[in-house]
Amino acid sequence: MSRSGRDPNERLRTAKKRTTSSARWLTRQINDPYVKQAKADGYRSRAAYKLIELDEKFDLFKGVTRAVDLGIAPGGWSQVLRLKCPKAKVVGIDLLPTDPIEGVTIFEMDFMADEAPAALEGALEGAPDLVLSDMAANTVGHKQTDHLRTMGLVETAADFAIQYLAPGGTFVAKVFAGGTDTELLGILKRRFTSVKHAKPPASRKGSSEWYVIAKGFKGPVEEKED
Incomplete structure (x- = not known):
């Protein structure tokens, strides 16, 4: 013994x-110093610092009154939102169970489900100023397949942002090495005044994750009459 x-x-x-x-x-x-710091600061995950660092660089939270957290579990990003925007209405969604966060409405459901966008919009009671997506598909070990599956989530998140964001709003999403696919990048550049990629210091050096930051949503496209 x-x-x-x-x-x-x-x-x-x-x-x-x-x-x-x-x-x-x-x-x-x-x-990992970020893991230790997260425990000390009361954050549920080290990912909280990725959002904090992105905000420091891109000023994401200015004027935010409504925000959506796609892939909320375990809740670190929404914790940051509540701290930085205490008066904002925050709604999150994830397939995984997420412990309650004061001031945050959480849906345990698949974001890809047909009824998910309407549920999020209804809970917000208005158009969001900020749509965040830290979603990533479960990996299967095949690099190309994993990339395609995650990009499918990014595209769906971008579709949601373009459909529901308030004019001037911001969309932030996790992508991977190589950044946003060319077609999606083109769409974002047409619909937002600024589109950039960043890898916050809290993102592990060995990780292939990057984030796309699209700011200044131009608003819904007006359909032209024949």
């Missing part, structure tokens, strides 16, 4: 059960 009262062979057996990737993840979590 060790001085702690635990059998050292038990720890060895437990370690053997871990995959190499999970062991690397655990080591990275233990040594």
Whole structure:
């Protein structure tokens, strides 16, 4: 027995059960300063600092009265929203369960479901000034497939933003190495006054994630009469 009262062979057996990737993840979590800071600051995830850093660079929260958090779980981004925009109405959605956050309406449902956009709009009681998407598809280990699946979520989030954002609003979404697909990037550039990509310092260096930041939504397209 060790001085702690635990059998050292038990720890060895437990370690053997871990995959190499999970062991690397655990080591990275233990040594990650952002993980430690998140615990100290009361944030549910280190991802909160990605949003904080993006705001510091792009001034995302100025004048925000309504915001949507797509892929809210575990809730770090909405925690930041509540801190930075305490009077704003915030609505989040995720397939995964998310513990309640004071002042945030949370839907546990698939954002890709037909009824999801209407549910979000109804809870906001008005057009959002800010649409955030930290969504990413579950990976299958095939790089091209994983990229396509995540870009499908980005495109759906962008469609939602373009349909529901208030004029002058902002759309922020997670993308991956290579940035936003050419076709979607073209759409965003036509519909927003500014479109940029950024990798906040809190995003791990080894990660392929980037974020697209589209500001100054030009409003709905007016249909021309024949």
